[in-house]
Amino acid sequence: MDIKTTGKTGQDETAETAGKTETAEAAGKTERVDGAGETTTDAGPLAGDPAEEPAGELDDLDNDLDEETPAVTDTGVGAGAAAVVSAALAAVALTGTWAGKVVSERETLLGQIKTSGSGTPTQQISEIYGDAWHSTALVNGVFALIALIVAVTVLALPRRPAWVRAVAVAGAVLGGLGLLLSVGTYFDLFLSLPTAGS
Numbered sequence: 001m002d003i004k005t006t007g008k009t010g011q012d013e014t015a016e017t018a019g020k021t022e023t024a025e026a027a028g029k030t031e032r033v034d035g036a037g038e039t040t041t042d043a044g045p046l047a048g049d050p051a052e053e054p055a056g057e058l059d060d061l062d063n064d065l066d067e068e069t070p071a072v073t074d075t076g077v078g079a080g081a082a083a084v085v086s087a088a089l090a091a092v093a094l095t096g097t098w099a100g101k102v103v104s105e106r107e108t109l110l111g112q113i114k115t116s117g118s119g120t121p122t123q124q125i126s127e128i129y130g131d132a133w134h135s136t137a138l139v140n141g142v143f144a145l146i147a148l149i150v151a152v153t154v155l156a157l158p159r160r161p162a163w164v165r166a167v168a169v170a171g172a173v174l175g176g177l178g179l180l181l182s183v184g185t186y187f188d189l190f191l192s193l194p195t196a197g198s
Helices: 010-026 055-068 077-095 098-114 121-156 162-186
Strands: 029-033 039-043
Touching (some): 077 121, 098 121
Antiparallel strands (some): 029 039
């Protein structure tokens, strides 16, 4: 009796299976043949799938985005305004203020009232002129001191624009000079009061 073999040999099945696998992989899919002859298809990873990206690359991408994002910078408007105010106060302290003039005139009037009837020349000089000059120096010294404090405060603040620091330095220098002149005038260090008969 002749027996005809109609089934495929193991080598033929292996070659056929390998051909199907190569064709499926070229299309982006993988077919698997199980022992029962059934095939299953596994879809390959999608391009750009976040789940398939390595964690390290995602972290690097986040860090790059953080570095590229511009940080909010402090404009320094408040510090600039304070620096300008300090310079203005220092200039006023050097040139004189309206408040100083009013105080000086008041002291002059009080001196005239006190020495109107029986004041000696020395008392008149001291009450009418000396007190007025000292009051003016005191008011100007207060303005100079405020200007110096504001300027030093601005200079102590970190990360300020160059122009703010420049104006603050000018305010500090002028304020210090005005304070020095005011102290000298108040204590009669530069010019002493005239004496009677001179």
